[in-house]
Amino acid sequence: MASRPSATGKRKDLSASEKVQVIEYKKENRSAGVRSIAGKFAKKDEILEHYSANKNAHCKRARLSQLKNVDEAMYEWYQKARSKNIPVTGPMLQEKAKRATEELGDAAFKASNGWLDRFKKSGEAGGVSEDTVASWEEGLPSILSGYSPENVLNMDETGQFYQALPNISLPEMSKQCTGGKKSKERVTCAFFVNAGGGSEEPIVIGKSKSPRCFKAIKDRSQLPCSYFSQAKSWMDFNILDEVLSKLNRKLARKQRNVILFLDNAPCHPPDMKGKYDHIKIVFFAANCTSRLQPLDLGIIQAFKLKYMKLMLTHVVSKIDDCNSATEVCKSVDLLQAIRWIAQAWESVSESTIRKCFAKSLVAFPADHLECDPLKDLDSGELVQVTSLLSDTSPVSEPDTPSAVEALEATSTLPTCKELSANWEEEFFSTLSASTS
16 A cells, blocks of 8 residues: 655645746656656646636636736726726725625725725726736746747727717717617727737628628628628627637638637637637736737727828818718718728738737747837827817817827727626626635
């Protein structure tokens, strides 16, 4: 009978970082004895999954909850509340934090005024956990192992008005675009980019299945964008599944495998993982996409600036034939918008894409030498768009926004299905279930 381990021998739980080192060692030393590393190496996939899910690299065991503490839970709640246009006050945050504490079983937490001040300050920085970002950076080499820059992809969506002048009132319009007339004036655009600076054809999602302006188009494959329809002009899983299935078939023909980074949007369900043979899906850490997602770090901003320039140039050229710039905008149809979207997207430089990947850390050592993507935004182009905004602004709006202000105003349009009416109860129930 095998002897029991010595009572004095204490088992050592390796951190995720140490386990990844074991895996790398096994790759380089394939003749290493099984008995010496079997216990550690047996959970290779689990360890890498641990990293790709962005757990803390130095923790000994993965927690059941995806939200590490009350701060992260509250930032998640705050984002959901703001997406429902609910005004959030300090006392409200403290009240909800107390409930989150109960659900998470964090007896040490106190929703004090000091905590509230710290939470507000962290919220100004986007609520990003520096520990999570550091863990992400540490784990990336293992996640990216075996993939060339051209096979490291990011996909994300953005909303785009196509019958409205860019101005600082757009956030108010975005609150109304979930239904009624406003929803007909916008589309959702989805973009694929890779760390080598390449990109795929844009995806455009409109409300109408058969827009009138498409009547003369015999073959939609000739459009410069892939067009889909959805009742609210949103991305949903059915559309995403069709897009990824098509991409997967394309990759299969080329015998190519890619890794695709996605954010945690509702239309990107976790069970997508493993569905596509040639696409490995990895999700960014919750609440960290403003620091980690390449498309959010300047690529979409560059696209929107170029689209704005095309639209405003058109408005200025037609304004003498109409009563107002608003009237010109309302004459723009979906087909024209699609052409501008394709033209603007094609104008986004490979340099901008590569630098945004480098800034996001989803990159390779040589790319970190110069990684400020905003330097690629032509200052002359910014000035030109600001001038065009001034030329097209109604007399009733004396405060003409700059190009940067107009870009910020279009960054909050919804691209996925809204939260349910019972979103708050569902949120706290999830917290409770994660600790049971």
